[in-house]
Each structure stands twice: as C-alpha cells, then as structure tokens.
Amino acid sequence: GAVVSQHPSRVICKSGTSVKIECRSLDFQATTMFWYRQFPKQSLMLMATSNEGSKATYEQGVEKDKFLINHASLTLSTLTVTSAHPEDSSFYICSARGGLAGGSSYNEQFFGPGTRLTVL
Amino acid sequence: AQSVSQHNHHVILSEAASLELGCNYSYGGTVNLFWYVQYPGQHLQLLLKYFSGDPLVKGIKGFEAEFIKSKFSFNLRKPSVQWSDTAEYFCAVNAEGGADGLTFGKGTHLIIQP
Numbered sequence: 001g002a003v004v005s006q007h008p009s010r011v012i013c014k015s016g017t018s019v020k021i022e023c024r025s026l027d028f029q030a031t032t033m034f035w036y037r038q039f040p041k042q043s044l045m046l047m048a049t050s051n052e053g054s055k056a057t058y059e060q061g062v063e064k065d066k067f068l069i070n071h072a073s074l075t076l077s078t079l080t081v082t083s084a085h086p087e088d089s090s091f092y093i094c095s096a097r098g099g100l101a102g103g104s105s106y107n108e109q110f111f112g113p114g115t116r117l118t119v120l
Numbered sequence: 121a122q123s124v125s126q127h128n129h130h131v132i133l134s135e136a137a138s139l140e141l142g143c144n145y146s147y148g149g150t151v152n153l154f155w156y157v158q159y160p161g162q163h164l165q166l167l168l169k170y171f172s173g174d175p176l177v178k179g180i181k182g183f184e185a186e187f188i189k190s191k192f193s194f195n196l197r198k199p200s201v202q203w204s205d206t207a208e209y210f211c212a213v214n215a216e217g218g219a220d221g222l223t224f225g226k227g228t229h230l231i232i233q234p
Contacts, residue, residue, distance in 0.1 A: 034221040043210060044164075046221035059221075093164070097218060109222060111156075113163040 003027055004096050006112035013084055014120055021079045021115045023094030029074035030096035034109060035067070038091040050077050074098075084119040091116050122147040124211050126225035133201055134233050141196040141228050143185075143211035150216035153194040155185055158208040158227075167209075170194065171216075181205070206232045 003026040013019050023033055032051050036044040048064075050056040050071035058064045066088075068080040077096075081088055095109035127142040145151060155167040168179025175187040185196045194211060208229050212222040 032219065036221070043224045043226045044222075046223070049221050095222075108152075108166070108169060108218065111164045111166075 002098075002108075002110040004030075004094065004110045004112040006092075006094055006115050008115060009113065010116045010118075012118045012120065015085050016083055018080055018082045019084055019117060021081075021092055021094075021117075023077045023079070023096070023112055025075045025096040025098060025110070028096075028098045028110075030077075030098040031074065032097040033071055033077035034095045034097070035069060035077075035079050036093045036095070038093060038114070040091075044093060047079075081117065084117070086119045089117055089119045122151070122213055122215070122223040124213050124223050124225035126209075126211050126228050128228045129226065130229045130231070132231045132233060135203055136200050139196070139198040139201045139205075139230070141209055141211075141230070143194045143196065143225060144192050145194065145211075145213045145223075146192065147213060147215070151213045152216060152218055153185075153187060154212040154222065155179065155183070155194070155196050156210045156212060156224075158210065160207070164210070167196070201230075201232050203232045203234045206230060 005024045007022045035047045038044045047062045048056045048058045050069045052071050052074050056069035071077040091114050093114040095111045097109050123146045125144045153170040156164045167183050168177050170177050170187045178184045183198050208227045210227045211225040214220045214222050
C-alpha cells in the first residue's frame with residue numbers, strides 16, 4: 001500500500017514553454033501533498049505544501065507564479081512549471097501524506113519516483 | 121525553522137565494515153525523524169523512521185538508528201555493510217504530527233568497495 005505515482009517520469013521542453021507534472025496517490029487519500037526539487041548531487045528542497053481544496057503554501061524563495069500547484073482532489077496534485085527556463089531543469093519529486101488519522105502512518109510521507117525536467 | 125546536518129558527505133568503506141552515519145537536527149519542539157536511501161538512478165526509499173517510543177529503531181536491510189534527544193541526534197548504523205548498500209543516504213525531520221514538509225540533510229554518498 002501507500003503508492004505514489006508521478007507522470008511523466010521525464011520531460012524535455014523548450015525554453016518558454018509550460019510543463020505540467022502530475023502526482024497521484026494510488027491506494028490512499030492524500031490530505032496533504034508536498035513538492036520537492038532536487039538538483040544534481042544535492043539534497044531535496046521543499047518547494048510547497050498543498051492541502052486538498054486550498055491554496056498551496058510556498059517556501060521562501062519559491063515563486064508561486066512560476067510553480068503553479070493545484071490539489072483538486074484527495075488523490076491528485078499537479079505542479080505546472082510556467083515559462084520554463086534552463087535553470088528550472090531539475091528533478092521534481094512529490095510526496096503524499098494520508099492514511100488513518102491518528103495512526104502512525106499519518107505522520108509519514110510517501111514519495112513518488114520523481115520527474116526529470118530538462119529545459120533546452 | 122528546522123535544519124538537519126549530516127556530517128559525512130562522502131564515506132568509503134569495505135564490505136563487512138561497520139557503518140555509522142551522523143545526523144543532527146535543530147528544532148525547538150518534538151520531531152519525527154527519518155532516514156531515506158536513494159540508490160543510483162532510483163527514487164527515495166524509506167529506511168526507517170522515529171515518531172515516539174523506543175529510541176532505537178530498526179529499519180529495512182539491517183539498518184538501525186538511535187534517537188538521542190539530549191544530543192539532537194539520529195545516527196544511522198549497520199553492523200556489516202554490503203556492496204549493494206552503495207547509495208545516497210538522507211536524514212530528514214519534520215515537526216510532530218507530520219503536517220509539515222520534510223527538511224532534509226545534504227546527504228551522505230556511501231561507497232562500498234568489494
């Protein structure tokens with residue numbers, strides 16, 4: 001159980017275009033989803049937190065107009081990188097939190113496999 | 121704000137050697153603690169986690185970690201490493217309750233030589 005998928009796994013786009021990345025919780029309802037970015041040979045950095053049905057909360061330094069997050073249902077969150085530029089090339093990883101409220105699994109985040117974005 | 125410090129950025133060991141990777145965190149309240157592993161070309165996998173209770177937690181693949189509250193530490197250990205343990209290891213923390221995103225350490229690149 002607790003599987004999180006991401007689509008696409010890899011995407012290459014031209015500078016100036018927008019790219020949408022989907023994150024789905026396959027077998028549980030995710031009350032909260034998180035988006036992280038990982039640059040090559042570096043750690044994961046939290047970009048934003050999204051709760052179903054409400055606006056995402058962005059970390060300091062993350063442009064909310066550039067990284068649009070939508071969490072329309074308990075199983076789907078999307079990250080849209082608008083007007084992508086080469087410096088946006090990175091590995092984008094989502095995680096989802098859910099499970100039984102009050103249970104131990106509720107404290108845990110389940111990670112997706114990531115999406116490799118390359119902007120030419 | 122939380123922060124996580126992993127002291128060893130690169131570790132090289134021979135097979136069968138014992139492993140200890142250091143992790144210290146900074147946070148004023150109660151925390152959840154995690155160790156994740158990322159094998160080359162693969163996504164993050166949870167090795168083990170601590171929420172409360174016994175400070176010595178056992179995870180998958182023979183790994184364990186000990187939470188020492190007085191030292192704000194959560195070091196990862198394995199008594200005998202294998203070549204297949206070559207990977208990147210990340211320590212992470214979030215506030216009790218789990219509502220927040222995780223703060224990760226910079227990671228430790230572990231290389232096991234056969």
